[in-house]
Amino acid sequence: MTHASLRGALALSVLLLGCNVSVKVNPEGLRCDDVNTCPDGYECHSGACHATSTASGGGSGSTGGGMGGGMSSGGGSAACDGVTCNAPPPPQCTSDSVLRTFTAPGTCADGACTYAPMDITCAKGCLSGMCKDACSGVACTTPPMPACKNASTLFTYDAQGTCTAGTCDYKRNEVPCANGCAAGACTNQNLCMGVTCNTPPMPACMGNTLRRYTMAGTCNPGTGQCSYGTPVDTVCPNGCANATCLSASLAFGQTMPRVPFPVNAIDVAPQSAGKVVLAVGPAGQAMAWDGAAWSKVGGLPSTAGLRALWFSGPKTAYAVGEGRAVYHYASGAFTAVPGIPDAGVGGAGSGSLVSVHGVDDNDMVTVDGIGNFWRYTSGSWSAFSAAPNSFFGAQVYVEDATHIRVAGRCTAGPCVAFQGSSFLSFDVDNGSADPKGFLAVGPAPGTDAWAGHASNLGMRRHQHNGGAGSGGFDATGVPTLSQGDGVSGITGSLGVVLNRVIYVLTRGSSTPGALYAVTATTTATPRVLLNTFSTESAMSRNDVSGVVVAEVLRAKNVNDIFRRSVTVDEALDLGEDWVAAGVLPGPTVALVGKLGDVAARVGTSPTWNFVHYPQSIAIDDAAFGYAGGMVLMGGTGGDVLRFTPPATFDPIDIGTTTANINGVCRASDAESLVVGSQGVIRAISVTGTPTVKTIASGITTALNAVDCPVVGDAVACGNVGVVLRIRNGVATPVTPALPNSPTLTSCRLVGNTIYVVGNNLFARMDTAAPSPKWDMLQAAASLDRLQVVAPNDIYAVSAGNLVTHYDGNAWSTALSLPGTARLVGGGQMGAKVVFAGNSGVVVESP
Structure with a gap:
């Protein structure tokens, strides 16, 4: 738009609005350049006129008005006294091709200013409150042919022109012809002396084709102009813009979180070197880790609310849960295990199953939370119960076929139901005052077992053959723990192993929890392998080159899943709130969480390195x-x-x-x-x-x-x-x-x-x-x-x-x-x- 056409547009707007000489058209957003200047009070920024001082206003054409600088327009009420309507809303694109501006001054009614809109059609489209540049996509690489001005003068034109308002302009040159000018060239005159043809026209988009010219050209002696031969055209499969073929987007995929449900239970398969893991959750959800990736596991109904899991062999497992449901995992899928009998407690023995453990795939024990437990041996069930309904089970630990413990709570306090070779006893820990009883039970040094309290960090040793009802508990050799509010898991390799590492998981609430590695000697100091900050966590029942721990973030349906040992430190999944990501050579992907946690994955590794920040912070x-x-x-x-x-x-x-x-x-x-x-x-x-x-x-x-x-x-x-x-x-x-x-x-x-x-x-x-x-x-x-x-x-x-x-x-x-x-x-x-x-x-x- 030339300066004249800009003035013309303003005049046309006045004409359309009538002959009220007090009406001024708002030039906000009109195209401008070094030649097409803006009126007083406006400056040219990025090819469009913008007011030097503009109060914000609504897109509807109504604003709160402004003080000073002129008279208010229109009638209204006393509320308009002193109101000056000279702050129209900024221009806005009402469609892909229409720019709406607003006239100033506006009219005042009840203290509010209204500005008449004016729509302008943008030849190249409208974007971000401005008409797009009419020169967008215009190459200006086809100048007029040389022509004789007269018998002794030649007109030539620069090969590269400039675009203004969508029209190309080429600088014209006058060349004197000593021997005359004919047919657009000087006669018998070499104008190429001193000319080097190495500035071809700039690359340009011709629709979806990118046009480029060779760098070396040839000079026409009669005109002194360079030509660069036939252009090289490249079809751009994704289109062409800014003298470059448009790029296809990179292919993105979501790589975390990998387990999209809160984990209720998790375990690692024996003899798998930690590479085979199962995780189960609510609504029949289950996933398997194969050392490289997680995949969904089938066979569970959507009504299956699984609460506990145990690998009974390298490729087999049991999962139990709500409604006394029992499922067996084999060949990569779950199937239901029927026939679990009533045990007589709680009416029909309808308590949900809360724990499962055993000797192998043919000898398994499961327990509910209201006093029943069952043994499944070679396809047959047998039931046990604690009458008169005084025992509440939490976790079962099977040391071998003749040493089975169920930790929980009796009326008299924390206790363990102990199934020996020929008797069933309920051993009460009279030295413990935890009203919630024991929550975890697992191996201890030698042939004994450890039991952990639900609401404090105290642990108790339970003798190998129980106490025959008299207790059988003491504090000999138990570790002293310092982090957490209760013990939620105890895991170690089975059998009589004096120097084995035992893993103890504590729950965090008022303080962070922790995963401890305890070397099974009385003088060893527990070593913290992992700090946990969620109030809920789960640990594998098997120790296979370490344990697997799920820090459950239930409200977000995600988890942090770790594999830890004294020598192993890796994350199989992470559910933190990330705030920063980086890509480093390798490539290494690095992440930082809102709470200061740091994670990194090197190259093609399927696992992550992860460190919790131990204090409170917001990054x-x-x-x-x-x-x-x-x-x-x-x-x-x-x-x-x-x-x-x-x-x-x-x-x-x-x-x-x-x-x-x-x-x-x-x-x-x-x-x-x-x-x-x-x-x-x-x-x-x-x-x-x-x-x-x-x-x-x-x-x-x-x-x-x-x-x-x-x-x-x-x-x-x-x-x-x-x-x-x-x-x-x-x-x-x-x-x-x-x-x-x-x-x-x-x-x-x-x-x-x-x-x-x-x-x-x-x-x-x-x-x-x-x-x-x-x-x-x-x-x-x-x-x-x-x-x-x-x-x-x-x-x-x-x-x-x-x-x-x-x-x-x-x-x-x-x-x-x-x-x-x-x-x-x-x-x-x-x-x-x-x-x-x-x-x-x-x-x-x-």
């Missing part, structure tokens, strides 16, 4: 790639932590501040940046003893993200459209500013190009251009966590649960997650892109 972002696997993280209240493998967390004091740290980045071990609320910027060196330097930004608004791809050069962005370039410790605002002061959620610096995103906003600026400006590109809802693989291959999170891809022309969905999923962290190295979020969600490209 919002982290940076990776430091020497030795260090991680730098920041969060609420100015908390900054340095994690050093295998399990060291060091707080870093960044000075007196209440600011929340929202963004963290690494340029080198000696140069990292953290940014946050109140405009806080700190430079941190994590080499040796950390050092911190404050960088003055001159702003007090929140900074939400930072990117520092190289030493000495970074970009930060935040609220009210703030974009800062941080060079060698100095932060300066990027100009020109973004229009409409948007909230920016993520930014990237790639070479000299800055990319920023926000809600329905995506823009970039080439800071090395002669006149840097923001290019407003097609956007999507709630863009965040920007990852730039290439200018036409960009990824981000949209609307919280979508992975979106920008191919150079438009955004499209690469992966859609369930509505409850929220991706809040992202990382990228080369073509490897990872996003992570709440409830353990991790999605990644191959």
Whole structure:
């Protein structure tokens, strides 16, 4: 649109609105450039007119008005006295091709201003409250042919033209012809002297075809112009934009969480080296781990509420649960085991089964919670009960065929029902005062057993042959535990093994729980292998090169599943709320959780390394790639932590501040940046003893993200459209500013190009251009966590649960997650892109 046509558009608008000379048309959003200038009070930003001072208003054309600067228009009431309607709403796209602006001044009624809308048809479409650039996709590589101006002068045109308002303009040159001009060329004159043909037309998109020219051209002596032969055309399968073939999206897949239900029970198969694991949960859900991946297990009805599980052999297992249901696992599936008889307690013996254990696949014992237990031997059932209904079972432990213990609670206190070779006794621990009784029972050194209390950390030794009703309990050789509120599991290898490792799991509630490894000697100090922070956890009944523990996050239907021993430390699944993700050489995928937990998966390993942060903290972002696997993280209240493998967390004091740290980045071990609320910027060196330097930004608004791809050069962005370039410790605002002061959620610096995103906003600026400006590109809802693989291959999170891809022309969905999923962290190295979020969600490209 030329300056004249801009004035014409304004005049036409006045004409359409009538001859009221007090009416002014709002030029907000009209296309402008160096020639097509904006009226007074407006400036040209990114090819569109924007008011130098504009109050926000509603999209309906109604605002609260503004004071000063003119007279109010229209009638109304006394509420309009002193109201000046000169703050129309910003322009908005009402469709893909129509821009709606609003006239000023507006009219006031009852103290509210209303502005008449004016719709403008955009030839190239409408985006982000502006008409798209009419020159988008225009190549300007076909100048007019040379022509004789007269008998002695030749007109030639530059090979590369410039586009204005969708029309190409080519610089015209006058060339004198010493021997005359004819047929568009100088006669008998060599104009190629000193001409080097090495500047072909720029690559350009011709529809879905990319057109390029060879670098070396030939010169026409009669015109002095270069030609570059037949162009090379490449069909772009995914379309063409910005002189580049558009890229196909990377293929994303969800890789965690792997077990999508809360685990009620878990076990590891004997003789499997820890590579065969079963997990069961509510509603007939079960999954199997084969050492590389989890898969669903069939055969269970949706009504099966399984509560306990035990591997009876390398490939067989039993699961029990609600309604006295018993299932047998073999050949990769469950089948029901019928015929369990009534035991006489609780009317028809209808208590749900809560535990199962045995000698082998042909000799199994299961117990319910109201005083019954059954033995299943070679396909036949036998029942036992505790009359008169004074025993409540919690867990069964079968040492061998003649030593069976059921831990629980009797009327008199914690007790163990002991089935010997020829008698059944109920041994009460008179030395224990836990009103909830025993919750766990398992092997102890030698031939005895240990029982653990439900609501304290006290453990008791139960003698090998029981106490024949007189107790048989003492504290000889039991470990002293310090973490947790009760003992929930005891596991060790079966048989009489004096020096075996026994695993004790405690429940956390008021304090964290723990998995202990106890070497079976009276002088050994229990070793903590794992801290647990959930109030619910489950441990395998078998010890196979260690145990498997599920830390159950029931409210989120996910779990942390670990395999642990004195030498084994790996996670089979993780359900933490992730806030940051990174991709490192290997490739290694690294994650940081909201509570400061750190996880890493190296190369193609199917398992993760995982470390719980043992204290209370709220993390919002982290940076990776430091020497030795260090991680730098920041969060609420100015908390900054340095994690050093295998399990060291060091707080870093960044000075007196209440600011929340929202963004963290690494340029080198000696140069990292953290940014946050109140405009806080700190430079941190994590080499040796950390050092911190404050960088003055001159702003007090929140900074939400930072990117520092190289030493000495970074970009930060935040609220009210703030974009800062941080060079060698100095932060300066990027100009020109973004229009409409948007909230920016993520930014990237790639070479000299800055990319920023926000809600329905995506823009970039080439800071090395002669006149840097923001290019407003097609956007999507709630863009965040920007990852730039290439200018036409960009990824981000949209609307919280979508992975979106920008191919150079438009955004499209690469992966859609369930509505409850929220991706809040992202990382990228080369073509490897990872996003992570709440409830353990991790999605990644191959």
